[in-house]
Amino acid sequence: MTDFLGLYNYWIVIFLMMTGFYIVIARENLIKTIIGLNIFQTSVFLLYITMGKVTHGTAPILRESHGGEGHGSEHHGAESHSVEHGQELHAATEGHLDSGVEAVTEIYSNPIPSVLMLTAIVVGIATTALALALVVRIREEYGTIEEDEILEMDRNS
Amino acid sequence: MMDFIVIPILALLAATAVTVARIRNLWAAVMFTGIYSFLSASWMLILDAPDVAFTEAAVGAGITTILMLATLSLTPRRHRKSGRLSSEDFEERPSKSPLFPLLIVTITGCALVYGTFDMPHFGDPNAPIQVYPQPSFVEKSQPDMHGLPNVVTAVLASYRGYDTLGETAVIFTAGIAVLLILRKNTDDQGSSESQSVTGENA
Numbered sequence: 431m432t433d434f435l436g437l438y439n440y441w442i443v444i445f446l447m448m449t450g451f452y453i454v455i456a457r458e459n460l461i462k463t464i465i466g467l468n469i470f471q472t473s474v475f476l477l478y479i480t481m482g483k484v485t486h487g488t489a490p491i492l493r494e495s496h497g498g499e500g501h502g503s504e505h506h507g508a509e510s511h512s513v514e515h516g517q518e519l520h521a522a523t524e525g526h527l528d529s530g531v532e533a534v535t536e537i538y539s540n541p542i543p544s545v546l547m548l549t550a551i552v553v554g555i556a557t558t559a560l561a562l563a564l565v566v567r568i569r570e571e572y573g574t575i576e577e578d579e580i581l582e583m584d585r586n587s
Numbered sequence: 588m589m590d591f592i593v594i595p596i597l598a599l600l601a602a603t604a605v606t607v608a609r610i611r612n613l614w615a616a617v618m619f620t621g622i623y624s625f626l627s628a629s630w631m632l633i634l635d636a637p638d639v640a641f642t643e644a645a646v647g648a649g650i651t652t653i654l655m656l657a658t659l660s661l662t663p664r665r666h667r668k669s670g671r672l673s674s675e676d677f678e679e680r681p682s683k684s685p686l687f688p689l690l691i692v693t694i695t696g697c698a699l700v701y702g703t704f705d706m707p708h709f710g711d712p713n714a715p716i717q718v719y720p721q722p723s724f725v726e727k728s729q730p731d732m733h734g735l736p737n738v739v740t741a742v743l744a745s746y747r748g749y750d751t752l753g754e755t756a757v758i759f760t761a762g763i764a765v766l767l768i769l770r771k772n773t774d775d776q777g778s779s780e781s782q783s784v785t786g787e788n789a
Binding site: 434436437438439440441442444445446447448449450451452453455456457458459461462464465466468469472473475476479480481482483484485487488489490491492493537538539540541542543544545547548549551552553554555556557558559560562563564565566567569574575576 | 597600601604605607608613616617620623624627630631634635636637638639642643646647650651654655657658659661662664679680685688689691692693695696699700703704706707708709710711712714716717720723724725728729736737738739742743747750751754757758760761762764765768769
């Protein structure tokens with residue numbers, strides 16, 4: 431039982447995904463169908479993002495250990511400099527015992543799913559915009575956005 | 588400690604998705620979609636993906652909602668002769684029996700859950716996705732990017748720069764296509780239907 435508890439994130443994603451799928455196949459309204467597609471899409475984003483998470487990890491934004499003096503605003507600069515100094519002192523005193531361990535101790539989550547999903551979100555809004563434009567055009571031609579009414583008009587004509 | 592934040596967010600996500608599926612009024616459905624996007628952005632932030640969370644909150648909850656509201660305002664159910672549109676103009680018709688779609692969805696969901704039994708556990712540091720590129724991008728980007736702290740930006744704009752260029756091409760194509768689809772034909776003065784829609788647009 432405890433073996434399966436670690437999979438809860440996939441199950442939540444699957445539930446959300448199936449809700450979107452249900453909206454797509456059960457509803458006749460075209461706008462509602464697009465909403466269902468959007469929900470499905472967002473759940474796919476969540477699926478990828480959950481796979482990139484590492485326990486006790488943090489966001490993949492590197493702590494500035496060196497080369498950070500050049501930028502930063504005035505009053506923040508002094509503060510960060512003193513913090514940095516402290517870290518350097520820390521490294522100097524413990525450096526003899528375990529050198530190089532400091533760089534490894536920070537755990538970062540995987541950045542690659544984030545990158546892929548950033549691209550996917552932007553492509554998703556493009557397809558959504560296109561679909562909505564098609565809905566507006568269909569409404570102009572047929573006077574309705576209910577799928578079965580449109581099909582009936584096509585059959586009768 | 589984190590569970591006290593995560594569990595309510597996940598419960599709200601599921602409740603919002605079900606509400607979107609059940610509700611008939613399209614305005615309300617669009618609003619709930621925005622809420623859904625924002626909640627998923629919150630979960631992404633907890634899952635250590637702040638860049639995706641920001642993008643989802645801005646694009647998913649912001650731009651998508653605006654586009655859908657604009658579409659709704661152009662597609663009311665009856666065309667009005669005069670007076671204001673009421674909320675009934677954006678009401679969905681009651682659909683047929685939902686049992687058959689529910690059956691399909693349940694079967695698909697069970698198959699997918701069965702598939703997850705082979706997946707690595709949540710947060711597992713030895714999952715295939717974590718071990719594959721051996722000098723990982725986090726380690727590689729530090730010397731390559733001359734101290735750029737955000738690894739996601741480094742991968743997005745440099746290592747996968749061509750992909751991002753292609754993404755820009757996709758946006759451009761979609762924009763052109765939307766303009767072409769929505770262009771008003773000036774030469775044919777269409778039916779009364781298209782005129783009434785044009786009148787609402789003005």
